[in-house]
Amino acid sequence: MTVKTEFTLTNTSSLNEPSQVTTGSNLGYCRYSVGDFVVTTISDGSVTFDISQLLLNITSEELDKILKKNALSKNFNMQVNQFLIQTQEKLILVDTGLGRGILPTTGYLIDNLAAAGYQPEQVDALLLTHMHGDHIGGLSVNGIATFPNASLYINEKELNYWLDKTNLANESDANNQRLFEYAPSMIEPYKRSEKLHLFVAGEQIVPGIRSCDSSGHTLGHTSYLVESQGEKLCIIGDIINVGPVQFENVRARMKGFDSDPKSAEKTRIKTFHEVSQDGTLIAATHLDFPGVGYLRQEHDIFVFTPLTNKSDDSVITL
Ligand SMILES: [Zn+2]
Numbered sequence: 001m002t003v004k005t006e007f008t009l010t011n012t013s014s015l016n017e018p019s020q021v022t023t024g025s026n027l028g029y030c031r032y033s034v035g036d037f038v039v040t041t042i043s044d045g046s047v048t049f050d051i052s053q054l055l056l057n058i059t060s061e062e063l064d065k066i067l068k069k070n071a072l073s074k075n076f077n078m079q080v081n082q083f084l085i086q087t088q089e090k091l092i093l094v095d096t097g098l099g100r101g102i103l104p105t106t107g108y109l110i111d112n113l114a115a116a117g118y119q120p121e122q123v124d125a126l127l128l129t130h131m132h133g134d135h136i137g138g139l140s141v142n143g144i145a146t147f148p149n150a151s152l153y154i155n156e157k158e159l160n161y162w163l164d165k166t167n168l169a170n171e172s173d174a175n176n177q178r179l180f181e182y183a184p185s186m187i188e189p190y191k192r193s194e195k196l197h198l199f200v201a202g203e204q205i206v207p208g209i210r211s212c213d214s215s216g217h218t219l220g221h222t223s224y225l226v227e228s229q230g231e232k233l234c235i236i237g238d239i240i241n242v243g244p245v246q247f248e249n250v251r252a253r254m255k256g257f258d259s260d261p262k263s264a265e266k267t268r269i270k271t272f273h274e275v276s277q278d279g280t281l282i283a284a285t286h287l288d289f290p291g292v293g294y295l296r297q298e299h300d301i302f303v304f305t306p307l308t309n310k311s312d313d314s315v316i317t318l
Contacts, residue, residue, distance in 0.1 A: 029116040030290035032307060034281065035228025037087050037208065040116050041283070041290035044080040044097025044138065045106035051076040051242055051254075058252040063245065070244040078242070080106055080134055081291035083235050083283050084113070085226055090124040090206050093147070094224055094235050095285060096138030109138045110146070123147045126190075127205060128154050129237025130218040131162050131183045133175060135285070145189035152190040153205050156198035158220025159187075173256045214239055214271060216264030217257070223271070225280075232280040233292075239268050243287045247272075247295070247302040272302050281307070 031040045052074040055063060067074060083094040100107040110120060126147055128135060131154070140146055161167055162183040171177050190196045199205065201213035201222055214223040217238045226233040240246045241254050250269050258264035275282050276295045283292045293306040 029112050030292075030308075031116065032290075032292065034226055034233045035231040037085055037226060037228045039086075039226065039233060039283075039292075040084040041292060042082045042084055042093075042109055042112045042116060043289055044082060044109040044112075044134075045103070046077050046079045046289075047103060047105060048075055048077045050074050051245070054255045054257075055242070055245065056253050056255050058245065058249050062249065066245050066248050072244060076242060077288075078286050079289045079291060081283070081285050081287070081289060082109055082138075083291075084116070084118065084123075085209065087206065087208050087228070091118070091122050092125045092127060092206060092209065093123050093150070094127045095129055095135040095237070096126065096146070098134045099137030099139075099141070102133070102137060106134075107138075120147045121149055123150045125206060126150045126152045127209070127211075127222075127224055128152070128158070129214075129223065129235065129285070130155075130158055130221045131179065132218065132238070133179065133182060135237070136183060136186045139186045140189045143185070143189055145193070145195075150190075151195045151197055152187060153197050153199060153211075154187070155201055155211065155220040155222045157201070157215070158218060158222065159183075159198060161219045171259075176259075214267050216260050216262075216267040218259050221267075232278075233283055234271075234275055234280050235283045236271060237285055239264075239271055240284050241286050243284070243304060247304050250302065273297070276302060 029040050029042050031038060033039065052060065052063060080097050082097055085092045097109040098106040113120065138146055162179055165180055168177060168180050187196060199211055201211050204210045208226060208228050210225045212223045212225055214236065215221050221237060223237060224235040226235065241257055245252050250272060251265055253261055253264065272295055276297045279294065281292060282295060285291065288306065290307065293304050295302050295304055
């Protein structure tokens with residue numbers, strides 16, 4: 001299998017970035033191929049925070065050991081990656097980042113899409129892994145669709161959860177509580193123009209892209225399996241949030257991140273086993289840019305090899 005990569009750093013000085021930015025980064029885009037499809041990781045930016053205050057199911061000694069091994073500090077830089085897939089027929093974007101104006105270090109999806117050579121009008125289909133704010137924030141601005149020609153595909157279980165306000169009682173997280181207003185408002189322009197399509201996990205969305213149930217992080221969290229010419233890429237969304245830590249300790253989790261922590265853990269372990277056994281490339285929203293690589297199991301831990309690390313001379317041959 002041959003995977004071609006092309007990396008570009010976008011010049012952030014042209015992106016109206018506030019001068020007071022102290023954390024985060026803007027890494028532009030990264031292009032690679034999966035069979036006949038061209039896939040591009042598009043960065044929305046990143047957020048830095050102290051993970052030692054938020055991680056559960058891990059001792060501080062174990063965390064320190066993992067951070068040291070990976071030359072990381074507890075102030076963890078979490079990327080927000082989106083994945084753009086160009087098939088022979090369609091241009092498909094998976095997730096849309098936080099949108100402009102939420103944080104100074106995020107909201108660069110459209111700028112980086114342009115840097116990669118695409119305009120929002122060219123996107124034919126939008127696929128959501130789930131409806132948390134860092135995945136739906138770029139869908140629309142003040143009731144106007146950012147991607148005017150795109151059909152929006154959402155797992156019906158996921159949408160129905162956020163539409164049903166009786167579920168508010170189960171949400172302890174303040175950000176998630178706000179989603180019961182925010183999520184319906186972000187999808188409204190697509191609904192109005194009859195471009196909203198609901199699906200059941202397992203359905204094919206477009207030729208070469210199939211949805212897969214990966215619930216736990218949210219009730220209808222969905223992964224997407226991209227397949228072309230026998231090559232496979234699984235876009236796993238938020239099955240993992242803190243790569244270096246959760247690859248080594250799959251039971252570690254971020255406080256308040258998962259709606260159903262037990263299911264999220266089960267999904268994480270099942271997915272990691274599957275992709276490490278069959279050699280499927282994985283892509284995740286919050287892994288280090290470009291968020292793509294291979295997983296293998298070594299005893300009771302998983303080891304992630306980023307796509308970039310395998311590259312010599314920008315072409316990877318397996
Ligand atoms: Zn997320």
